[in-house]
Amino acid sequence: DAKTTQPPSMDCAEGRAANLPCNHSTISGNEYVYWYRQIHSQGPQYIIHGLKNNETNEMASLIITEDRKSSTLILPHATLRDTAVYYCIVRGPHGSSNTGKLIFGQGTTLQVKP
């Protein structure tokens, strides 16, 4: 699976949009971009994933560049409860040699401030 690079930490003001970048310059054509977050002492929570097109759900939006070498997770109106470690993970489809496993990097610690 391709490696990802994320800034170690970011701050965001409550109510503002949080834009979390991720670089995955070695991503392969069939690899997906996944975003998870982990609030302290809890299991990771799925946020969103995408292959090529931008995606949006009730939690966030995922913007993937045309060359797929980077992406941005957008939390449109950050709240204090969004304070967490955010992980960007690249993963091949099930059936590939990695059988769908997720390899976590260090992630970005997002601190939402009042």
Add this chain to the structure above:
Amino acid sequence: GAVVSQHPSRVICKSGTSVKIECRSLDFQATTMFWYRQFPKQSLMLMATSNEGSKATYEQGVEKDKFLINHASLTLSTLTVTSAHPEDSSFYICSAGHLAGGGGEQFFGPGTRLTVL
């Protein structure tokens, strides 16, 4: 999203004893589950892939005889830490997913905090 549970949520045991942790997918069937370990202030580290009805696949450096994994049904996988020692104290997390086809979501349990005295 789908719900994955773990039991117990927290366990304290004496050195040398064995501890079993259960991971259940509550509203879907999971042919594959994953076990992770997380030390304080570190990221999750994948330990093994648990396949229903077959032997688990362990990541490099993880002792299969120390961390026994059983995936006897499509909704239950267990991790047994045998002869636990203080260095095994960690946060153990399982996940299960809808992995059919291409990109699929994977859902995580709430984790089990193991403390070995």
